[in-house]
Amino acid sequence: MNTLLSLIKTPVPRDLSLPLPLNPDDLAIILVVLFLVHIFFVNLMMGGVILSVIFEIVGKYRKEYDQLAYRISETVTANKSLAVVLGVGPLLCISLLYTMHFYAANALTGYAWISVIPLVIIAFLVTYLHKYTWHKWTGPDKNRHIALGVGAVFVFMGIPMIFLANINLMLFPDKWPEIQGFFSSLEVGNVFPRYFHFLMASLALTGLFLAGWFGRKKYALEKNLPGCNRGSVRRIFYRITFYATIAQLAFGPLVFATLPIGGVTTDLFILISLGVAVALLLLALLRLEIRSGDEHIGRHYAWIGLLFTVLVLVMGTGRHMYRESSLMTHKALIADKTVRFKSVEAATQMRLAAGLGTGDALASGPTGKSLFANCAACHAVDKVLAAPSLREVYGIYKDNPQGIIAWAKEPGKKRPEFTPMPSFAHLGDENLQMVADYILQLGAPAAETESSDTPAKL
Amino acid sequence: MDFPLFFMDEIGNRLLMAVIAIVHVLINHPLAVGAYPLVTLLEWWGRRNNDAAIDNLAYRVAFVLFVVTTTVGALTGVGIWFSAGLIAPFGIGSLLRVFFWAWFIEWLVFISEVVLIMVYVLTWKRWADGLMKKVHIGVGVLLSALSWATMVIIVAVLGFMMGSGTWTQNQSFLSAVFNPLYLPQLAFRTAFAMVAAGLVVWFLMFFFTKQAPELRRRAVRFVSIWILGWTPLWLGASLWYWNAVPAAMQANVNVGLLTQAFQNWHSDFVVILGVVVAIILVTAVVGALNPRLIPRAVLLVPCVLGLFLLGHFERVREFIRKPHVVADYMYSNGVTMTELPVFQRDGLLTYATYVRHKSVTSANKIEAGEDISMLACSRCHTTTGVNALVDRFEKLYGTEPWDEAALGAFVSSMHMSRTYMPPFPGNTAEAEALVAYLRDLQQKRGSAPGAQTLGIPRAAAVDNNANVNQ
Incomplete structure (x- = not known):
């Protein structure tokens, strides 16, 4: 009964009429893959910004952490730009595959949605300033430098919330009628658990990335991070990945438990359980790595990377399955409505092509009276609307209907009190002739009787 | 058109789009499409003459380009997607269904462009000698080519909005791309980008050559010659476009009321064009002969006028497009003709x-x-x-x-x-x-x-x- 009621309430729009440029299933695969690549760099950007500032603060007390913080901020420069450019592809795909849902969510959270643009610009500029003043704002200026970094982190943390609110809201058309602005959209679905799940994933992935980035043999560790050894750097970042993944064991189930039940299927449950199994395996491997000595740590990096890829693919696919199953009914209703409208539209086009009119009136050629409708917004018989009355026009042109035609084709501007008349040359001479005759007929003093028929009655 | 409607009463939706799009064009044309080839050329010139000062100057200009294009430039580009999705979801949604593959390819080019910007700027000091310097200049050339390639694709879409050609009959992608205003518009934008880049780079260089009058003289002369080289092409492209517009107008709309507004526009255009080109030529000639005579602020005058001309030029799009948002298919309010x-x-x-x-x-x-x-x-x-x-x-x-x-x-x-x-x-x-x-x-x-x-x-x-x- 509840579903039935929510269906009555749910707005069911009509889709755009052009066909999709490719098969929806293929589009879905492209969407999931491109989105995961995008979110990978978003994670590295978020994790990088957060870890860089935390390490900089620790660096006030332990010098080598400041070095490390700076090197992390260097990776953010590339990762944040990739995060943005790689976002465009999935944005196009989601707009295509979920046109009616995505744009609806955008509009309902409109001000927040558009403020993503200035927020990202500010976050990026502050991040550049933070990075390029690192070795200038030192000593007494260090606190100011740290404050700048903390400021950037806060701007960065706000942005994913807006994205999450949108892709969350698009899944629940039955809730759209209750939304009034961005903040009310946060009450729908499970935005907050997903947000923390995302932040933890960012830390976990960034930890893993940095363990590999600074831990790789070709990295000039002695030059870039004097006083650090490869094993200990690897261990620091492995630990971050390890604890962030442990935290996901809490946040993951929380996200799952708070998912509105509509889209949860058995397949999804099995897939998510598979993901959890992979995560446990990952934790075991990470623990093994962290406990190895400096000379051995890093041996299983490739395996860990592979397992993470599997995990991300599983979770991304699960996301898409949930999206599809929660929107299945709504999409079918939209398709049905669209098809029904298209048949009405096609029938109307056929009637028009056959010269039958649209169906409410018999088609007939233009007459002076019907053409005068184009003039009636400004000209009335004996009233001044926005132009001289027809009585006046009659006075000027009664012996010269050609004068009306010439004027209508290329109007001058004679009277300062009126807006200039637009040209009606596009009506053509034949039609203008008919309308000129009709004007003189209406404007003539003899036409008293006809003038009671208000021209605006069409 | 069946969407919840984002609507900013008072300032109007169109203003939001205009602000984002203008800022984007302002950065994209001079600072990306135009400036990367100029900086690459400057780098090449510095290497040929073993001129480390010129190389360092080119780097500092490139760094400014890097900061601006990867923040405000890239994000306003994304912002056009965001604002179009809010203001005219029916229009952008329909265009996306026609142009998906064009935009997809443009996106791949855009990714390569951003990667190359980062490689170009971040490796400048490391790839400084011998073969690596040659590779570095090669990266600059490729980057210039890719920035221009994104313009090539986007102009096709803009042109399509003005006149869909035979698309409404056969709905084919190619017929949508090759519409009559495509080439003149592309030529105009390209040449404008080059000239404007010259002016902006000239302006920027003044900040980096305060203590080096000799370096400033050489650099200014170099940029002046660049501008002088492009100005005739720009003039030619403008006239080409100006001549192509009336035919496209007649093919697309019942001119009606627009006739007068358009004729005003058409004659204004020639006057503004003449003035802008004259100012640029005078600046560039004086710059080439005696750079010391040019005060810094003067440089931005032709740049601003050039942008004004570009804006004036964009009005053609509005003239021709209306009352449609997708020519001959969908009206500005999202209602299709059927x-x-x-x-x-x-x-x-x-x-x-x-x-x-x-x-x-x-x-x-x-x-x-x-x-x-x-x-x-x-x-x-x-x-x-x-x-x-x-x-x-x-x-x-x-x-x-x-x-x-x-x-x-x-x-x-x-x-x-x-x-x-x-x-x-x-x-x-x-x-x-x-x-x-x-x-x-x-x-x-x-x-x-x-x-x-x-x-x-x-x-x-x-x-x-x-x-x-x-």
């Missing part, structure tokens, strides 16, 4: 989802009229702000209460008298409701909140669903 007769017969509200009333009754007339105004008018007009309904009608009819019959006649014939406006997409009862709303609006001057604050429109009287829920 939907129109259906709406005019059965009613616009009948098929609309995000409205309070599905049909007009005597009790709901004004509210229904407001819904109709939102659907049919709000993409271009605000109630009392920018390009306001109230202002437009007061200009025509004055400030006395407007005549009902005259407004009715206006609504049914606006597409004939103002050929840049779409026909009214509703039935007779809806036209009457719209008139009632407009007359009410004239008195009350209230504003109409969009979906971003109000949410989906709800009837003021009784909320039926709320009752059902209890």
Whole structure:
């Protein structure tokens, strides 16, 4: 009964009429893959910004952490730009595959949605300033430098919330009628658990990335991070990945438990359980790595990377399955409505092509009276609307209907009190002739009787 | 057009789009498409002459380009997607279905461009000698080529909005791309980007050569020659475009009222073009002969004028596009040409989802009229702000209460008298409701909140669903 009621309430729009440029299933695969690549760099950007500032603060007390913080901020420069450019592809795909849902969510959270643009610009500029003043704002200026970094982190943390609110809201058309602005959209679905799940994933992935980035043999560790050894750097970042993944064991189930039940299927449950199994395996491997000595740590990096890829693919696919199953009914209703409208539209086009009119009136050629409708917004018989009355026009042109035609084709501007008349040359001479005759007929003093028929009655 | 409608009454939706798009063009043309080839050339010149000072100057300019293009430049580009999705989801959604692959390829080029910007700037000091320096210059060349390639693709889409050519018959991708204004427009934008880049780089260099007058002299001369080389091409491309426009105009619209506005535009264009080119040429010639005579601020004058010209030039798009958002297919308010007769017969509200009333009754007339105004008018007009309904009608009819019959006649014939406006997409009862709303609006001057604050429109009287829920 509840579903039935929510269906009555749910707005069911009509889709755009052009066909999709490719098969929806293929589009879905492209969407999931491109989105995961995008979110990978978003994670590295978020994790990088957060870890860089935390390490900089620790660096006030332990010098080598400041070095490390700076090197992390260097990776953010590339990762944040990739995060943005790689976002465009999935944005196009989601707009295509979920046109009616995505744009609806955008509009309902409109001000927040558009403020993503200035927020990202500010976050990026502050991040550049933070990075390029690192070795200038030192000593007494260090606190100011740290404050700048903390400021950037806060701007960065706000942005994913807006994205999450949108892709969350698009899944629940039955809730759209209750939304009034961005903040009310946060009450729908499970935005907050997903947000923390995302932040933890960012830390976990960034930890893993940095363990590999600074831990790789070709990295000039002695030059870039004097006083650090490869094993200990690897261990620091492995630990971050390890604890962030442990935290996901809490946040993951929380996200799952708070998912509105509509889209949860058995397949999804099995897939998510598979993901959890992979995560446990990952934790075991990470623990093994962290406990190895400096000379051995890093041996299983490739395996860990592979397992993470599997995990991300599983979770991304699960996301898409949930999206599809929660929107299945709504999409079918939209398709049905669209098809029904298209048949009405096609029938109307056929009637028009056959010269039958649209169906409410018999088609007939233009007459002076019907053409005068184009003039009636400004000209009335004996009233001044926005132009001289027809009585006046009659006075000027009664012996010269050609004068009306010439004027209508290329109007001058004679009277300062009126807006200039637009040209009606596009009506053509034949039609203008008919309308000129009709004007003189209406404007003539003899036409008293006809003038009671208000021209605006069409 | 069946979307909840984002609407910024007062400043108007179009202003949001305009601000984002103008900032984007302002950065994209001079700082990306134009400046990367110029900086690469400067780097090459420095290497040929073993001139470390020129190389360092090129690097500092490149660094500024890097900071600006990867932040404001890239994000305003994304911002065009965001704002189009808010303002005209029906238009951008339809264009996306036609141009998906073009945009997809453009996206791949864009990714490569951003990667190369980072490689180019971040490796400058490391790839400084021998073979690696050559590779570095090669990266600059490739980067320049890719920035231009993104312009090549986007201009095709812009051109398509102006005139879809044979697309409406065969809906093929290629016929959409090769429309008559494509090449002249591309030539104009390319040459403008090059000239403007010269001026901006010249301006920037002044900040980095304060203590080095000799270096400044060499660099300014180099950039002046660059500008002098491109200006004739720019002039030629402008005239080509100027000549191509009238034919495209006639092919696309009933000129009507536009004739006069367009003729003014067409003659203004030549005057502005002449002035801008003259100023640029004088600056560049003086710069090439005696750079010391040029004060810094003067450099931005032709740049600003050039942008003004570009803006003036963009007006052609508006002239030609209207009353459509996708030429010959969809009107600015999202109604397609095949939907129109259906709406005019059965009613616009009948098929609309995000409205309070599905049909007009005597009790709901004004509210229904407001819904109709939102659907049919709000993409271009605000109630009392920018390009306001109230202002437009007061200009025509004055400030006395407007005549009902005259407004009715206006609504049914606006597409004939103002050929840049779409026909009214509703039935007779809806036209009457719209008139009632407009007359009410004239008195009350209230504003109409969009979906971003109000949410989906709800009837003021009784909320039926709320009752059902209890």
